[in-house]
Amino acid sequence: MDSLRTLRTLGEELVICRRIAALRLRGQMEYRTSFLMQIGGTLLGQSTELAALVILFHRFGSLGGWNVGEVIFLHAVSQIIFSLADTISNGVQTIPVTIREGEFDRLMIRPVSTWLQAMVNDVSLRHLGMLIQGSILMGWALWAVPIDWTAGKVALLLVSIVSGVALFTVIFTIEAIVAFWTVNSIEAVNAFTYGGSDLAQYPFHIFGRGIRFIFLWIVPIGFVVYYPSLTILDKPDPLGLPGIAPLMAPLMAALFCAAVGLLWTIGVRHYRSTGS
Amino acid sequence: MRIYRELALRSFRQVLTYRGATLAGLFTNAIFGVIIASVFIGYYGAVDGAAVRGWSEQQTITLMWISQSILMVMYLWGWWEIARTIQTGAVAMDMLKPVNFVGYWLSRDLGRAAAQMIVRFVPTFIIGNLLYSLLAPASIANAVAFFASIALGVVVSFGWRFLLNISGFWLVDHRGINYVAMAAINILSGLLIPLAFLPDPILAVVNLLPFRAIVMIPGEIYLGQIPIAEGLAIQVFWSVALLLLGGWVFSLGEKKVVVQGG
Numbered sequence: 001m002d003s004l005r006t007l008r009t010l011g012e013e014l015v016i017c018r019r020i021a022a023l024r025l026r027g028q029m030e031y032r033t034s035f036l037m038q039i040g041g042t043l044l045g046q047s048t049e050l051a052a053l054v055i056l057f058h059r060f061g062s063l064g065g066w067n068v069g070e071v072i073f074l075h076a077v078s079q080i081i082f083s084l085a086d087t088i089s090n091g092v093q094t095i096p097v098t099i100r101e102g103e104f105d106r107l108m109i110r111p112v113s114t115w116l117q118a119m120v121n122d123v124s125l126r127h128l129g130m131l132i133q134g135s136i137l138m139g140w141a142l143w144a145v146p147i148d149w150t151a152g153k154v155a156l157l158l159v160s161i162v163s164g165v166a167l168f169t170v171i172f173t174i175e176a177i178v179a180f181w182t183v184n185s186i187e188a189v190n191a192f193t194y195g196g197s198d199l200a201q202y203p204f205h206i207f208g209r210g211i212r213f214i215f216l217w218i219v220p221i222g223f224v225v226y227y228p229s230l231t232i233l234d235k236p237d238p239l240g241l242p243g244i245a246p247l248m249a250p251l252m253a254a255l256f257c258a259a260v261g262l263l264w265t266i267g268v269r270h271y272r273s274t275g276s
Numbered sequence: 277m278r279i280y281r282e283l284a285l286r287s288f289r290q291v292l293t294y295r296g297a298t299l300a301g302l303f304t305n306a307i308f309g310v311i312i313a314s315v316f317i318g319y320y321g322a323v324d325g326a327a328v329r330g331w332s333e334q335q336t337i338t339l340m341w342i343s344q345s346i347l348m349v350m351y352l353w354g355w356w357e358i359a360r361t362i363q364t365g366a367v368a369m370d371m372l373k374p375v376n377f378v379g380y381w382l383s384r385d386l387g388r389a390a391a392q393m394i395v396r397f398v399p400t401f402i403i404g405n406l407l408y409s410l411l412a413p414a415s416i417a418n419a420v421a422f423f424a425s426i427a428l429g430v431v432v433s434f435g436w437r438f439l440l441n442i443s444g445f446w447l448v449d450h451r452g453i454n455y456v457a458m459a460a461i462n463i464l465s466g467l468l469i470p471l472a473f474l475p476d477p478i479l480a481v482v483n484l485l486p487f488r489a490i491v492m493i494p495g496e497i498y499l500g501q502i503p504i505a506e507g508l509a510i511q512v513f514w515s516v517a518l519l520l521l522g523g524w525v526f527s528l529g530e531k532k533v534v535v536q537g538g
Binding site for chain 2: 034037038040041042044045047048049051052055056058059060061062063064182184185186187188190191195198199202203206207208210211
């Protein structure tokens with residue numbers, strides 16, 4: 001009975017949240033030039049990194065035994081995941097400011113989950129420039145690398161992308177959780193968000209033991225991009241993990257989400273308003 | 277002169293007060309430094325560690341750690357303090373002050389950069405040295421010139437950012453310019469790859485632009501990849517050119533500015 005009620009409340013919350021999100025989006029569309037400029041800008045910024053990649057492959061030929069098409073496949077998967085997560089969690093990323101200005105109280109007195117509210121409070125499509133670039137890169141990779149597609153591989157790719165989006169959304173949430181205690185050190189989380197998505201664009205085995213440990217077993221980014229890609233590209237695992245590793249993305253992401261969810265609850269409980 | 281020194285000292289102290297932010301920033305710099313170095317080690321593995329376009333593996337990795345270390349000193353992205361004063365109208369108060377407008381912001385920026393040298397450059401460069409065997413400066417003269425080159429790099433960087441900021445006299449929204457500026461800095465300053473890796477025709481053009489004076493030349497002077505006098509001369513040229521240009525463009529904007537009272 002209780003769980004039924006929880007489920008119904010969750011459904012109602014989602015309806016409310018969808019309405020808030022729609023309002024925010026409609027508001028942004030009023031400023032179309034600004035919106036298009038931001039999309040174009042992200043594309044331009046990303047294209048410089050792509051130019052660097054092409055130049056480096058021109059000079060060096062390969063990276064960790066991978067050719068340019070295979071590395072571009074990693075870039076594509078990583079950017080698609082990151083841009084979707086960045087778009088979804090834009091509101092969560094504004095929580096530190098909300099807390100500093102004492103506005104977080106407002107979220108707490110409403111009968112909807114604070115996290116969901118924060119999330120839809122500032123929905124923004126401006127990060128989608130990266131999704132466009134990710135999709136173009138995916139097209140390029142598919143053209144450059146012959147992949148034996150099977151239904152299993154397609155499913156693996158989709159599941160990994162969904163797991164990756166969940167994982168990165170939750171990493172962005174850590175920034176907000178840190179802000180419940182201090183707003184001074186949140187920049188450190190950038191090492192895992194931007195750093196993590198940057199690292200995921202390269203064959204994981206070129207990194208040293210320390211970095212590999214952090215990004216596999218603490219923040220499991222390696223499991224959502226690199227391992228599924230190994231299977232899709234039919235490459236052997238130079239790191240010698242058990243054969244199940246490419247299928248671990250959903251489990252690792254779920255475990256990580258659960259851990260961060262717990263931290264969020266503790267954080268909200270710890271929250272003391274700035275009272276201004 | 278005293279007032280400029282005082283302004284510099286103020287912003288120097290201001291940077292030092294944000295200890296938590298500094299630690300967090302160092303951590304992020306270090307992780308990015310390791311990621312970038314790992315990727316280059318991977319690339320050099322493909323050519324068995326041979327030098328590419330005159331750049332050995334150790335030189336490239338040292339250059340990348342130098343860039344990570346001077347990143348915040350140069351303040352390459354997201355500095356829009358003057359543009360914000362133009363938006364809010366506060367710029368009028370700064371224009372009333374009995375100091376040269378360019379000098380006012382330049383001294384503040386130099387104070388900020390000096391503090392960032394202590395809290396960001398030194399620790400990041402030490403971390404790089406602990407994790408990778410970075411190369412020592414090519415000679416004692418190169419080491420001394422390296423610091424002079426960083427100082428000049430800050431002036432060039434400031435000159436560039438000043439111009440971007442005062443575009444606010446004409447443009448309402450600086451976001452579009454921000455993206456173009458970021459893209460330019462990324463690829464043209466040597467931040468992502470040593471400029472020597474660029475194809476020759478592109479390199480010839482890039483060498484005529486001011487961006488390499490911000491990141492690449494300090495690194496080249498440290499490693500002895502460019503004659504000291506040549507490197508510093510290019511930086512002095514761009515420092516003077518950009519500051520003069522900034523002063524001139526500002527005088528145009530000054531005539532145009534309309535501030536709402538109240």
